[in-house]
Amino acid sequence: MTQAEDGGSNRELYALLHVSPEASDEEIRKAYRQWAQIYHPDKYQDQQMKDVATENFQRICEAYEILTDEYKRQIYDIYGMEGLTSGLELGPKLNKAEEIKEELERLKRKREEEKKAAHFQPSGVILAQLSVPSFLAGHGIMRAMSMNSEIQSQISKNNVIAFGGTLAVKGNDGDAAANAVFRHQLSSVSSIEVMASVGLRGLIGVQTSRQLSRHANATMGLAVSLRDGSINLSNSWNRQLSTTSNASIELILGSDSSVAVGWRKKDKKMAAAGEIRIGTSAIGAVGRYTHRFSSKSHGRITGKIGSSALELEIGGGRKISDFSTVRMLYTIGIQGIYWKLELHRGAQKLVVPIFLSRHINLGFAAGAFLIPTSLYLTLKSLVFKPYYRRREKQQALENMEQTRAQVKEAKAAAEKAQRLLQNVANRKQNKQLESNGLVIIEAVYGNPKVIKSINNNNSEEKEDELASQIVDVTLPLNFLVSDSGQLKLHEGVKKSGIMGFCDPCPGETKKLYVKYTYGGNRYEVEVDDLQELILPQEGHRI
Numbered sequence: 001m002t003q004a005e006d007g008g009s010n011r012e013l014y015a016l017l018h019v020s021p022e023a024s025d026e027e028i029r030k031a032y033r034q035w036a037q038i039y040h041p042d043k044y045q046d047q048q049m050k051d052v053a054t055e056n057f058q059r060i061c062e063a064y065e066i067l068t069d070e071y072k073r074q075i076y077d078i079y080g081m082e083g084l085t086s087g088l089e090l091g092p093k094l095n096k097a098e099e100i101k102e103e104l105e106r107l108k109r110k111r112e113e114e115k116k117a118a119h120f121q122p123s124g125v126i127l128a129q130l131s132v133p134s135f136l137a138g139h140g141i142m143r144a145m146s147m148n149s150e151i152q153s154q155i156s157k158n159n160v161i162a163f164g165g166t167l168a169v170k171g172n173d174g175d176a177a178a179n180a181v182f183r184h185q186l187s188s189v190s191s192i193e194v195m196a197s198v199g200l201r202g203l204i205g206v207q208t209s210r211q212l213s214r215h216a217n218a219t220m221g222l223a224v225s226l227r228d229g230s231i232n233l234s235n236s237w238n239r240q241l242s243t244t245s246n247a248s249i250e251l252i253l254g255s256d257s258s259v260a261v262g263w264r265k266k267d268k269k270m271a272a273a274g275e276i277r278i279g280t281s282a283i284g285a286v287g288r289y290t291h292r293f294s295s296k297s298h299g300r301i302t303g304k305i306g307s308s309a310l311e312l313e314i315g316g317g318r319k320i321s322d323f324s325t326v327r328m329l330y331t332i333g334i335q336g337i338y339w340k341l342e343l344h345r346g347a348q349k350l351v352v353p354i355f356l357s358r359h360i361n362l363g364f365a366a367g368a369f370l371i372p373t374s375l376y377l378t379l380k381s382l383v384f385k386p387y388y389r390r391r392e393k394q395q396a397l398e399n400m401e402q403t404r405a406q407v408k409e410a411k412a413a414a415e416k417a418q419r420l421l422q423n424v425a426n427r428k429q430n431k432q433l434e435s436n437g438l439v440i441i442e443a444v445y446g447n448p449k450v451i452k453s454i455n456n457n458n459s460e461e462k463e464d465e466l467a468s469q470i471v472d473v474t475l476p477l478n479f480l481v482s483d484s485g486q487l488k489l490h491e492g493v494k495k496s497g498i499m500g501f502c503d504p505c506p507g508e509t510k511k512l513y514v515k516y517t518y519g520g521n522r523y524e525v526e527v528d529d530l531q532e533l534i535l536p537q538e539g540h541r542i
Helices: 009-017 025-039 047-067 070-085 097-117 132-136 362-434 448-455 459-469 474-480
Strands: 121-131 142-154 159-170 173-185 190-199 203-211 216-225 231-240 245-253 258-266 270-279 283-292 297-306 310-319 324-333 336-345 348-357 439-446 470-472 487-489 511-518 521-528 533-535
Touching: 009 025, 009 047, 009 070, 025 047, 025 362, 047 070, 047 362, 121 132, 132 348, 297 324, 310 336, 324 362, 336 362, 348 362, 362 439, 362 474, 439 448, 439 474, 448 470, 448 511, 474 487, 511 533, 521 533
Parallel strands: 121 348
Antiparallel strands: 121 142, 142 159, 159 173, 173 190, 190 203, 203 216, 216 231, 231 245, 245 258, 258 270, 270 283, 283 297, 297 310, 310 324, 324 336, 336 348, 439 470, 439 511, 487 533, 511 521
């Protein structure tokens, strides 16, 4: 969530009290007292009116409490009510809004991680290697298979334990391994891990991590092999370069020493990563670029080059549900030509590499790329797209029904709030009529298309759309007219938060249309949802 995206929604409390986002504490207190005179429950004898007043008075008190607390107000301005109701607790008060936002981001991530870790977290990979040449030679299609699984659980606030195992089969040979990891959080910025593994790669080790600053962390590790007693030392440093990119350096000393430098960048549309590694046994570089075409599909290209590898991988994937993604990749290199199918569901993964040929023939290589690509495009056009259109249409209908119910409830609440404003609004309107001052004769808020049809006197469309797409706000605007005959709605504040208003079309663009009289003349004006409105103005005259 960013302030740019949610700045209007993060200011609804200002709209509720009818004050500017830059209002002083004194201005907020003054506005609170004015609203309290209208909505204090003790002013009403009728139980129904008292209930309405109580509900709205609680909203006013909550807004007052937040906006007069400097610390809460800073958090609200950045994160809205989410930052105040999510249970996040900050340490020493920070001076800059950027510091508060950064600290909230960190604590929010930590809270989400703790929530996830509160339950058992299973993860695993099944790898099934298939070989077409082996199948054609009559030796069976299965080349090798392995299964890796791990279960992680948080046993206390600062302690996590994980158990895992690996089974691998290739031809007539097989092997297995089991491992365990114990992680202890030493402080808010440091942790230590103790690990042990037996089987394929028996070892014991210890690793410690520390947050060096807001943007940097480091990890150090020591591992001892149970087979030959060799010792491996590892060090890695990570640095956040920007909000979307980071860099890392890794140094390993031991039987296979190496040094690696890496870089990663990720935003909403793309992800890129690169690494150069120089070791005693091999030298190589890897680069990967992923482009997100939509919220459901992406393409990926990966290149590897080095003393023992020369490979190009091209492919893409599609999200088939909230938790599942399928991916198909085409690989060509000195190892041969492969297809790779992947199914990801949560933390579980099924990977099926299909070995096609060791010999790189131009015609075969082109066919191995074009055939599955053509098949996918055909299936996408004839099967996938129609299916997803039907599913999205059904989802849209369900969302529409849900939104209709929410709008109906919001309109009912706005009408109740207007009922308590009516007496004061009528007195103000009569006073302005007597002095030939500012009188709002019509005001509607909502869908611009419906407002336009009203201005064009399209009564048929008006009758059809009025109830669901706009809300009449003539009464609350008359209430907000000052004794001096002026009305001001502040810039950058969504008008749906004003007392007596509501959002009649969630997720859609909204406008406010006002027709008023002043000094015996008629005026009209139309403004955007976050646009400032000051009445009267000579430029509004009809």
